[in-house]
Amino acid sequence: MIKKIAIYGKGGIGKSTTVANLSAVWGSDDLNCLVIGCDPKADTTRTLYGKRIPTVVNTLRDNRNPEKEDLVFQGFKNIQCVESGGPEPGVGCAGRGVIVAMKYLEQLGIFDDDLDVVVYDVLGDVVCGGFSVPLREKYADEVLIVTSGEYMALYAANNIVRGVKKLKGNLSGIVCNCRNVDNEEQIVNDFAEKIGTHVIGTIHRSNLIQDAELDAKTVVEKYPESAEAQEYRDLASSIMHNENVSTPEPMEDEEFEEFFHS
Template sequence: MIDKRKEEGPQGKQGPPAEAPLCLRPLLAGILHQKKKKRKKEKKKKRKKEKKKKRKKEKKKKRKKEKKKKRKKEKKKKRKKEKKKKRKNMKLAVYGKGGIGKSTVSCNLSIALARRGKKVLQIGCDPKHDSTFTLTGFLIPTIIDTLQAKDYHYEDIWPEDVIYKGYGGVSCVEAGGPPAGAGCGGYVVGETVKLLKELNAFYEYDVILFDVLGDVVCGGFAAPLNYADYCLIVTDNGFDALFAANRIGASIREKSRSHPLRCAGLIGNRSSQRDLIDKYVEHCPMPILEVLPLIEDIRISRVKAQTIFELAESNPELEEVCDFYLNIGDQILSGPEGVVPKELMDRELFSLLSDYYLNKTSQEETQNETDFLMV
């Protein structure tokens, strides 16, 4: 019997393996050699697999990069197309002395442009929010009112919350404004444009018309000029309105330095005569789009919360009055070159118009004297 305690250690553990007999050593060496070969083959296979994986990863990365490049190119193309679309629409800003009839002209002009097949959006920029009520028949809620109701969460506002359809298919928006004596009206106009852009509504229209409060008294009320392509100045045959028109011309000149803005021309409103308008245009060249006489039906249409086009449906005689606004619309749609006005100094304008009146009265007196002598 073999004593197992000799083979095991002191704690009963197995000792070092016994050496193989001489006859089995070549066989074991062959087995070890084959195992080494297998290991080498396995390592080669692993390396090949790893290389394949790396190649696949690299290909995926390349594909991703190519896809990203394609997406970027597509986005650039879309942006270019959007920019082209954006350039297509025409933006107008209507300015003039307070109470001169800008809102009346704006509403009737919007309908005239719509009659020519254009999709029109009129934006009232007066805190009184009464620019579009002759189109809609009522005072629509303002952008500021809607934002306050939604706690200024732009994502909760839909186009139908702020855009109302008026007569003739004209879309209407009222920017509104801050409370009386507080805030800036220009900031509200900027927020209105920002909201309409987020709603993708700003570029859906062929013509966008800004009806702006009063003449330019500060940079805030000049804000619509930052978005406009053309400015229309409403005036009459009086000194005050022409003085305001001159100030507006100065603001157009200032804005045109950083923005492709032009003055499309003057619109004479409620003017039975045009001698002072012609005198002003001689010294400050700009087109005269139209001179509307004092027409009682236009005033009545405002009181009835209707446009002259709507009244003309029941009274065909008023179609001649509608032709004034259609003529203005045709001139604007023809793409006028416009001008950058060279405004006159305040004292120069004052002396020009006052001297004209004084000379006119003196000429009339001399003519009366000569007529008396002839008699």
């Protein structure tokens, strides 16, 4: 059975880093993994492929009938990498690129391949029709939310929960991507409990992760023996063996303010 996961979170919270490193773990475990970046920045797969790859949107603009090899690029451990892409900033709907990309990939039969894991890196703007596509169109079976203990990250996470509930999605847990906030892990654990889920794993802040990214690599590839790589392995294992899936219950805005300032 294919594991199909949509990973959401506030912009800049570390979704792409999380997606790439998790995929590097699964690829290293000989799983056939497909990663689809659904962010207009198109940088999800950079550390898996070693550089930026052409996006589906840009490729379709130049070639109306691209083949699979024009859109899907083999990265680290044969991980299949795709970037949906989008319009230039201020020129159109960013989420539209996701819709166009997913429909064309489906047309090419990419999802019919012998896959073990499909991971979507998705912006937290679930009110946008494009960014809700993985859930709304059932490309993904479960959702993970990446957050830190910071106010805006948790506020965005609560809004994502609202979207997941509306779309009748399954929330598999919260990933705590630490930013060294006071009592951060406790705050994120309390938040998870409040919305009816759990923290599925914690990634501690480390310069080693950024160092690997500067070299266009995941920490799993560049520093496989590091404690940081082990944290991603532990997270990957927790996700694969997780049975704690729930329909989340978001907090109302006033309740969230009270929670955060308590």
